[in-house]
Every structure is written in structure tokens, then in C-alpha cells.
Amino acid sequence: MKHLMAVDSELFDLALMEADRIETTLDLIAAESHAHPAVMEALGSVFTTKTTEGYPGRRFHAGCVHADTVETLAVERCKALFGAEHANVQPHSGTSANLAVYFSVLDVGDKILSMDLSAGGHLSHGHRASVTSRCFRFEHYGVDAKSECIDYEDVRRRAKAFGPKMIVAGASSYPRLIDYGKMAKIAKEVSAYFFVDMAHLAGLVAAGVIPSPVPHSDFVSFSCYKTLMGGRGGVILCRDPFARKVDSAIFPGCQGTAAVNFIAAKAVAFKLAQTEEFRRIQRLTLENAVNLAAALEEKRYRIVTGGTDNHQVLMDLSGQGVSGATAETVLESVGIVANRNVIPGDAGRAGQVSGLRLGTSAVAARKMERPEMDRIADLICRTIENRGQGKMLSAVESDVCDLCRAFPVYSVWQKNDTMPVGR
Ligand SMILES: Cc1ncc(COP(=O)(O)O)c(C=O)c1O
Structure with missing residues (x-):
């Protein structure tokens, strides 16, 4: 960081402040975790500067000897980690990965069946605000009103009525396991491709903590920065017969040059994901989510679906007379970050939804366990119930800070390395 400090002290100071925010904040954002310092070093490495199009051995620029090795390493590690026949590690994001999966085997106007955003799906699964909805004809399935889980008969x-060419499983906020076998069977019955977006779940799947969609699906996509604890970017896994189509849908179809530093960071993340340390964090992520949900239920908060099978806990705040947005704001004021979220059957508008989505990936990375889930x-x-009461909230803020200081983020992995950035 010494060069950044010399060239751009404003940015340098912001990086220091962000590092401090991370250390002193209880991170319950379900879509993030803390990347290993080795991942961050790869992201900021010399590979940032290499311009390259195409794939290893088939590049459109010279000088790719090491970039080729980096990408091959990332692909091979990824395939081994997930037991996949083919991996494309170039997607700049999970959204780009999804777009490329659609375009790999579908034509503009083709039909896709996916989960509705209001039931937990993702924007890139055909929401009207996403370009995906302008390219393909989407129909959506939801969740059962009572169980708040996917109703496979409804799917x-x-x-059968819609006749999609592709069925998508996977969600942004769905705390239960998806039965990939059942979904694959439905896709087969209607001769549709089966695509699983496991953006949120990749780390849990890599560690074998929850079932993998890979044996059941034609395509799988994920983002690397959520439970997988990698850097930014996405990945597509697919069966061998789709490999060429997926590769050309990414380049030149949806993207230009590859981000070699991102790919290097992915390679590091895939290596780390094969360690016992990583598996321990993923087991802890799941246990923490189950325990956090139970502790909140004990305090008479309603948890959507009555619990969780993954890293997410979805709180229904409608009984507390507080919106998800207000809860998000007051929690951030005491150093707890989480995000408002729509819940099944939500009456509120997007900004005023009734849900609060919590995730335990980042607190597990800090090695927090059951006692800390009770404290959280x-x-x-205390924060939600005392909103508007400055004195009470100051006491909570101080407790949050104490808890965070007891579980430092970056010294968790490297005893001698206390900060992700340093002078
Ligand atoms: C299910 C799902 N798919 C895709 C994405 C998009 O990933 P990215 O932010 O890398 O584009 C997300 C992000 O939250 C997601 O939850």
C-alpha cells in the first residue's frame, strides 16, 4: 500500500477506513464474506496489467505465457473442487455468467422458467429491470404460501403449461435446500435445459456441507465473493457437450478481455477451498445460521420457513411494526450491517419490505460460534426494539464494537498479519 499512500492519499485513507469499518462492524450481509489476504494479493498483482482475449493457447494477444498458466490452473482447480466436466472462469460477475449461460444454448425470445424475485429469485433470472427479461420470455414460479418453500408440483x-427451453433453480434469498434432483426431473420431462445459479451457496457446496447441484444440472453458475470467500467475479460449470458454446458465449459473446488478476484470485480461492480450514469455516457458517435463527425465534421473531438449511436467515418484521428498511438503518447505526429483503407474500413496496436478510458467512470467517450467535x-x-432511543442504542453500539474487537478479521488467518492493508 506504500505506493497508493504516495500517489493518492485520499484513496489510501479510504482503504484504511474501510479496513477499520470491517474490523469494527458485525457483517451479516448474506452476499459477502472476508477474502483471504492471499486472494487480495492476487487481485492486486501484476496480472492486472495483462490484456488478453480468448482462451489458453488460443489468444488474440501475444505475451500470454503466464496468463495461460494462471487460467489453466484456475480451470483445473475449479473442476476438481466441484467435480465438473468443464469450467469457464472468465465471467466478470455472476450476472455476466448467467447471461452467457442463457445465450450459450438459447435464442432471443426463447422461454425460461425461473424463481420470482419476490419469492427469493435474482434480478438476472428475468426481472423486468434486467436486460435478461428483454432478451428472453420468462415465466416465474414462487413458493407455497404456507410452507414458504418451493412447491415442486407447482413448478x-x-x-408443462409454459414449455420453457430452460429451467433455472437458485436464489438470492431462499433459506432452504433446493431439491436439484426433482428440478432436473421436471426439466427432463419438458425437454428443457436445467441451469442452477448457486451464487450464494458455492462455498457451502465446495466444502460438501450442503448437496451439490453439479451432478444434476447442465449448467451451474456462481459468484466467487459470497460464501466461497474469493475475489470478485463469476464462474460457469457445465457438461462437456456445452463447453464450446459456453466459452464462446462468454468470449466473444458477452465479454471482451479477460481479467487475469480476477482469474488468478479465483485460482487462489479454489486452492484455499480445498483446505480443512475452509471446510471448518463453512461448517461453522451453517451451524451459526441454524443457531442464529433459533435464538431469534426464541425472542419471538418470526423466521421465514421456520429456520434455515444454509447461511441465510430471513426475518419477518411485520409483527414488530417495523419495515426492513428501518431495521437496516437502525442496525447500521450501531455497527450491524444486514439488508432489507422482500419476503414471500410481502405487502410492502421494494423500499419498505417486511424482511431482513441475515447471513453468517462473514461472522464464521471471524470464527464466531454459538455463544456469539446468541449475543448477536x-x-x-435490542436495536430494533429500542430504535429511536439514543442511550440504549449507544450501549448496543459499544457491545457490538467489543464483540468485533474480540474476533479480528484478518488476523484470523494470519497471526502476524493483522490488517488487510498496512503502511
Ligand atoms: C442468485 C444470484 N445470482 C447472481 C447474482 C449476481 O452476482 P454478481 O453480483 O456477481 O453479478 C447474485 C448476487 O447477489 C445472486 O444472489
Whole structure:
């Protein structure tokens, strides 16, 4: 960081402040975790400067000898980690990965069946605000009103009536396991491709903590920065017969030059994901989510679906008379970050939804365990119930800071390396 300090002290100071924010904030954002310092070093490495198009051995620029090795390493590690036949590690994001999966085997106007955003799906699964909805004809399935879980019979009925060319499984906020076998069977019955977006779940899947969609699907995509704890960017896995189509849908179809530094960071993340340390963090992520949900329920907060099978806990705040947005704001004021989220059957508008989505990936990376989940549940409830009461909130803020200081982020991995950035 010494060069950044010399060239741009404003940016340098911001990086220091961000590092401090991370250390002193309880991060319950379900879509993030803390990348290993080795991942960050790869992201900021000399590979940032290499311009290259195409794939290893088939590049459009010279000088790719090491870039080729980096990408091959990332691909091979990724395939081994997930037991996939083919991996494309070039997507700049999960959204780009999804777009490329659609365009790999579909034509503009083709039909896709996916989960509705209001039930937990993602924008890139055909939401009207996403370009995906302008390219393809989407129909959506939701969740059962009572169980708040996917109703596979309903998916089957819709698939038969709609006749999609592709069925998408996967979500941004769905705390239960998806039965990939059942979804694949439905896709087969209607001769549709089966695509799983496991953006949120990749780390849990890599560690074998929850079932993998890979054996059931034609395509799988994920982002690397959520439970996988890697850098930014996405990945596509697919069966061998789709490999060429996926590769050309990414380049030149949807993207230009590859981000070799991103790919290097992915390679590091895939290596780390094969360690016992990583598997421990993923087991802890799952246990923490289950325990956090139980602790909140004990305090009479309703948890959507009554619990969780992954890293997400979705709180329904409608009984507390507070919106998800207000809860998000007051929690951030005491150093707890989480995000407002729509819940099944939500009456609120997008900004005023009734849900709060929590995730335990980042606190597991800090090695927080069950006692800390009880404390976190207590801190959340005290904050929501005492909103508007400055003195009470100051006491919570101080408790949050104490808890965070007891579980430093970057010294978790490297005893001698206390900060992700340093002078
Ligand atoms: C299910 C799902 N797919 C795709 C994405 C998009 O990933 P990215 O932010 O890398 O574009 C997300 C992001 O939250 C997601 O939850």
C-alpha cells in the first residue's frame, strides 16, 4: 500500500477506513464474506496489467505465457473442487455468467422458467429491470404460501403449461435446500435445459456441507465473493457437450478481455477451498445460521420457513411494526450491517419490505460460534426494539464494537498479519 499512500492519499485513507469499518462492524450481509489476504494479493498483482482475449493457447494477444498458466490452473482447480466436466472462469460477475449461460444454448425470445424475485429469485433470472427479461420470455414460479418453500408440483404444472427451453433453480434469498434432483426431473420431462445459479451457496457446496447441484444440472453458475470467500467475479460449470458454446458465449459473446488478476484470485480461492480450514469455516457458517435463527425465534421473531438449511436467515418484521428498511438503518447505526429483503407474500413496496436478510458467512470467517450467535440475536433485538432511543442504542453500539474487537478479521488467518492493508 506504500505506493497508493504516495500517489493518492485520499484513496489510501479510504482503504484504511474501510479496513477499520470491517474490523469494527458485525457483517451479516448474506452476499459477502472476508477474502483471504492471499486472494487480495492476487487481485492486486501484476496480472492486472495483462490484456488478453480468448482462451489458453488460443489468444488474440501475444505475451500470454503466464496468463495461460494462471487460467489453466484456475480451470483445473475449479473442476476438481466441484467435480465438473468443464469450467469457464472468465465471467466478470455472476450476472455476466448467467447471461452467457442463457445465450450459450438459447435464442432471443426463447422461454425460461425461473424463481420470482419476490419469492427469493435474482434480478438476472428475468426481472423486468434486467436486460435478461428483454432478451428472453420468462415465466416465474414462487413458493407455497404456507410452507414458504418451493412447491415442486407447482413448478411441474407451470413447466408443462409454459414449455420453457430452460429451467433455472437458485436464489438470492431462499433459506432452504433446493431439491436439484426433482428440478432436473421436471426439466427432463419438458425437454428443457436445467441451469442452477448457486451464487450464494458455492462455498457451502465446495466444502460438501450442503448437496451439490453439479451432478444434476447442465449448467451451474456462481459468484466467487459470497460464501466461497474469493475475489470478485463469476464462474460457469457445465457438461462437456456445452463447453464450446459456453466459452464462446462468454468470449466473444458477452465479454471482451479477460481479467487475469480476477482469474488468478479465483485460482487462489479454489486452492484455499480445498483446505480443512475452509471446510471448518463453512461448517461453522451453517451451524451459526441454524443457531442464529433459533435464538431469534426464541425472542419471538418470526423466521421465514421456520429456520434455515444454509447461511441465510430471513426475518419477518411485520409483527414488530417495523419495515426492513428501518431495521437496516437502525442496525447500521450501531455497527450491524444486514439488508432489507422482500419476503414471500410481502405487502410492502421494494423500499419498505417486511424482511431482513441475515447471513453468517462473514461472522464464521471471524470464527464466531454459538455463544456469539446468541449475543448477536440479542444485539439485533435490542436495536430494533429500542430504535429511536439514543442511550440504549449507544450501549448496543459499544457491545457490538467489543464483540468485533474480540474476533479480528484478518488476523484470523494470519497471526502476524493483522490488517488487510498496512503502511
Ligand atoms: C442468485 C444470484 N445470482 C447472481 C447474482 C449476481 O452476482 P454478481 O453480483 O456477481 O453479478 C447474485 C448476487 O447477489 C445472486 O444472489
